[in-house]
């Protein structure tokens with residue numbers, strides 16, 4: 225995590241329902257400001273371009289599947305969080321946002 229996490233540090237008690245919005249807002253901020261030392265910013269400036277995050281999504285998907293096959297629920301939760309984080313970075317890269325995801329899911333009800 226980089227030094228410019230002040231917004232999260234000032235709000236350590238983010239309600240669980242808001243955590244995805246808070247995370248996505250932080251990712252958008254990293255995309256706009258590209259602070260030094262930020263892993264998220266490094267994904268937006270990577271020499272491999274979008275392949276860097278696409279590869280991570282592939283890796284995290286595999287790790288999620290392996291955790292599920294092992295019935296390791298802690299690991300499944302941890303790897304799923306990695307996967308969701310990288311998916312959100314991809315959304316930001318493609319100028320999509322959480323409302324696009326919510327709308328798609330809502331349309332399936």
Ligand SMILES: N=c1c2ncn([C@@H]3O[C@H](COP(=O)(O)OP(=O)(O)OP(=O)(O)O)[C@@H](O)[C@H]3O)c2ncn1[C@@H]1O[C@H](COP(=O)(O)O)[C@@H](O)[C@H]1O
Nearest residue numbers: 225226229232250251254261262263264265287305306309
């Ligand atoms: N949620 C995440 C998040 N999830 C995963 N990662 C990074 O994604 C990378 C995952 O790579 P790996 O799986 O290879 O790393 P690993 O987990 O050590 O290795 P494995 O055991 O899984 O193989 C690690 O560098 C993690 O730090 C994340 N990096 C940042 N965030 C959030 O992004 C925000 C901005 O953080 P910065 O990127 O530091 O600016 C912060 O608020 C964080 O909460």
